[in-house]
Amino acid sequence: MAVKRTAPSPPTPRPNPNPNRRAPVSGADAASPSKRMLAFHFIRALARIHRSTPVPRRTRTIRRAAYSSMARAANPRRVWSRALLQQMRARRARTRRAAVLRRRVSAAPATPPGGARSITGEDQESTTLAALARTTAAAVPHRQAGEPARADALRRLVPGGNEMEYSNLLEETADYVRCLRAQVQLMQGLVDLFSGR
Amino acid sequence: MSSRRPRSRASGGASRISDEQISDLVAKLQALLPEARLRSSDRMPSSRVLQETCSYIRSLHREVDDLSDRLSELLATSDVSTAQAAIIRSLLM
Numbered sequence: 707m708a709v710k711r712t713a714p715s716p717p718t719p720r721p722n723p724n725p726n727r728r729a730p731v732s733g734a735d736a737a738s739p740s741k742r743m744l745a746f747h748f749i750r751a752l753a754r755i756h757r758s759t760p761v762p763r764r765t766r767t768i769r770r771a772a773y774s775s776m777a778r779a780a781n782p783r784r785v786w787s788r789a790l791l792q793q794m795r796a797r798r799a800r801t802r803r804a805a806v807l808r809r810r811v812s813a814a815p816a817t818p819p820g821g822a823r824s825i826t827g828e829d830q831e832s833t834t835l836a837a838l839a840r841t842t843a844a845a846v847p848h849r850q851a852g853e854p855a856r857a858d859a860l861r862r863l864v865p866g867g868n869e870m871e872y873s874n875l876l877e878e879t880a881d882y883v884r885c886l887r888a889q890v891q892l893m894q895g896l897v898d899l900f901s902g903r
Numbered sequence: 904m905s906s907r908r909p910r911s912r913a914s915g916g917a918s919r920i921s922d923e924q925i926s927d928l929v930a931k932l933q934a935l936l937p938e939a940r941l942r943s944s945d946r947m948p949s950s951r952v953l954q955e956t957c958s959y960i961r962s963l964h965r966e967v968d969d970l971s972d973r974l975s976e977l978l979a980t981s982d983v984s985t986a987q988a989a990i991i992r993s994l995l996m
Contacts, residue, residue, distance in 0.1 A: 863960045
């Protein structure tokens with residue numbers, strides 16, 4: 707198997723796309739989150755935000771980008787990552803629909819033609835909200851007899867926590883905490899880098 | 904991960920997760936807590952571990968909020984293109 711070598715030992719190690727030469731990635735096991743994927747998703751989102759988002763809304767957008775890039779970089783089989791992405795998508799759809807609704811209502815003050823459409827839109831929105839509320843409220847809080855009362859608070863904090871069994875909740879929490887910590891470290895590193903330069 | 908541990912699916916009641924496995928998971932959570940290094944081998948009661956984990960998660964959420972705020976300020980003021988290139992180089996190596 708010939709290994710591609712363009713120049714004899716370049717001074718700065720470049721990311722090698724050659725599949726024959728696997729560079730040791732930090733966090734190769736499933737337990738720790740891949741820091742590269744985290745950085746990749748988040749920095750890409752940051753670049754997009756820097757280009758297109760107006761300044762007053764940036765904090766909120768960056769915060770949302772942090773959570774969605776964290777969920778994207780995580781193991782997709784994790785319940786919390788899927789739940790988080792679902793929440794983000796639902797929120798985006800809701801705000802988009804609400805914005806469209808607001809524009810329609812403000813543009814057409816007279817009720818008849820635009821009114822019928824806006825009512826349908828409102829119905830759709832309220833059904834979505836009601837559906838979301840139903841899915842979170844219908845979940846049984848106590849799944850197992852031996853579960854301590856504190857687990858309720860944990861279920862509220864971990865995305866998708868309401869639907870999990872207690873043992874699953876503990877596993878998912880551990881993974882969620884690890885990924886959150888990695889995300890915080892990444893953001894702290896970026897802040898340091900930006901303010902240091 | 905050995906398959907000896909029963910994977911609990913959606914159907915409740917069928918899976919027998921032993922207390923030992925639960926306390927194992929709780930111990931793993933305890934190891935993640937920030938003061939875990941100070942009280943290394945002391946086993947905290949599981950309710951305490953859950954409480955500390957909740958407050959830890961909340962503090963992490965607050966840190967994300969705070970760091971997003973600072974990032975949005977820094978993004979506006981600093982010269983992003985050169986800094987970005989440096990970051991990408993250093994983080995993706």
